[in-house]
Amino acid sequence: MSDLLCRHIATARWETLPDLAREGARSVALDAIGVIHAASGLAPEAAPFIALARANGAGPCAIIGTQHRVQPIGAALANGALAHAVDYEDAFDRAPAHPNASLVPVLLALAQSEGPVDGRRFLTALAVGGDVACRIALSLRQPMEQGGWYPPPIVAAFGAVAGAANLLGLSPQQTRDALSLTLCQVTMPGEIKHSRRTTLRAVREAFPAQAALTSVLLAREGVPGFEEPLEGKSAFFALYAGGQFDPADLTDGLGVHYWGGELTFKPWPSCRGTHPFIEMALDLSARHGIAPSVIERVEVSVDGIQSMLVDPLARKQAPETAIDAKFSVPFTTALALVRGAVRLEDFDAASLADPEVLAMAARIQPLLEHRPEWQPGVGGAMRIMLTNGESRHAWLKNALGCPTRPLPPSAQRAKFVDCVDRAASPLKPDAADRLADAILGLDLLDDVGALFQPTG
Structure with a gap:
């Protein structure tokens, strides 16, 4: 061989x-x-x-x-x-x-x-x-x-x-x-x-x-x-x-x-396993006009590979270093919901200490789950519960950027x-x-x- x-x-x-x-x-x-x-x-x-x-x-x-x-x-x-x-x-x-x-x-x-x-x-x-x-x-x-x-x-x-x-x-x-x-x-x-x-x-x-x-x-x-x-x-x-x-x-x-x-x-400049949750958060908040103030909590369904991105939960909800934040589903999802984007500048010291982002990250709760239709490690599901009792749902087989959903050359x-x-x-x-x-x-x-x- x-x-x-x-x-x-x-x-x-x-x-x-x-x-x-x-x-x-x-x-x-x-x-x-x-x-x-x-x-x-x-x-x-x-x-x-x-x-x-x-x-x-x-x-x-x-x-x-x-x-x-x-x-x-x-x-x-x-x-x-x-x-x-x-x-x-x-x-x-x-x-x-x-x-x-x-x-x-x-x-x-x-x-x-x-x-x-x-x-x-x-x-x-x-x-x-x-x-x-x-x-x-x-x-x-x-x-x-x-x-x-x-x-x-x-x-x-x-x-x-x-x-x-x-x-x-x-x-x-x-x-x-x-x-x-x-x-x-x-x-x-x-x-x-x-x-x-x-x-x-x-x-x-x-x-x-x-x-x-x-x-x-x-x-x-x-x-x-x-x-x-x-x-x-x-x-x-x-x-x-x-x-x-x-x-x-x-x-x-x-x-x-x-x-x-x-x-x-x-x-997005973060671990690939965070991307389905960033994409779903951006899509749901844009399509339904969801302001951060009306979000009661967010459930994210992760698989075994992505579990490292939510565990230990307290650390992932309040990461101390930029690289830990990039390997955090709660933090990156919170960025998407609060700022409407996840950009290179969103992992500086000020962002890691942003009270609005941290408060949102604390409202994000992981559920360990895997469905056959998800690509391991890069799929997932999300449920956003609103303060009025309503909820919004999404799931992704594979996040944007993959070979079946590539970034266009212009991007x-x-x-x-x-x-x-x-x-x-x-x-x-x-x-x-x-x-x-x-x-x-x-x-x-x-x-x-x-x-x-x-x-x-």
Whole structure:
């Protein structure tokens, strides 16, 4: 199995990508680069990672959204910290994966340090790496959480190393070595979900991004790895899933079907599991003219996956950190009902202390339920009880942004422009439009790294 996967990673080329994979890679690049820009201006949690990257010396790689240029591994670390910090990046609804939050920072670092890297080479690596991350997540038959792990950053690391190996032109053997070296570095404990104090959940992708880039560079230098880094006796699936996995999910359709063409692009900057409740709250309040003052309480029906977004309830009704608020159904639903929107600026210190939002969040009560018609983790139901005794109901199979209900291209572009305007070094609208055009036309570019030259 490792042999087949590594041959595919090493040999995939632009000419062999289906159109859906190509289009998906363009959309991923636009979304991810925009989101990293926004985090550079909005995520103080990432500041120590940026400081460490800068302390290791100047170099050819941009910390996106800033004027800082650092060494490649520092860039992967810093941009990785930014990639998930505002929780606005793409998601894979079918399995626990954010396949590109580590991958894009790694590929950007390589494009600027190993260049020139043309756009087709970059997009191919993006398609390959994202697909591998999704396939690994889909193949699990024992939840990683059962062993105390937190899956998304772990899965993402292996996708990132696959994409980087493809971009660097590593051989199948070197690719296997790089996967092995990633296995020696990547980890993420489930405690990241339970600690009230930590903000590591926001900057988590710094670690897999750094690990992935380190792995491919060491593999290129000849560091030997394991024969079976995935399916071996004590390898990935044994360690993280008790050996319970389906090889077919990993290899069927390999090189023909790419999951990167079936991702979700977020309309709201919060955990994907909160989105059905945001959407229902916005829709019900708009359609029925529901003012916050006439809401007595709100019942939200969540499934087992979403239970982490309501438990412990008191903490989720009054989160202390931005990332905890983004992982809270009560808080994000309250934002939607009180402010009529859930925006990047709605998770600052003032919002976390807003008495009207907190009072509404305290009125939101979860019910554990699952219906077969809901997509696990991204569906749900809502009932708003009014002070006059009436109620309003809604349910969603899957929230806006998913492959069957995608954001239109105009909305994706508007999201990008809004994000880059919030960067530490924001772009003017005309410059943002030019960058968006260049990213959407990456396959025509000779040097991707040149897009991120300092602006003075």
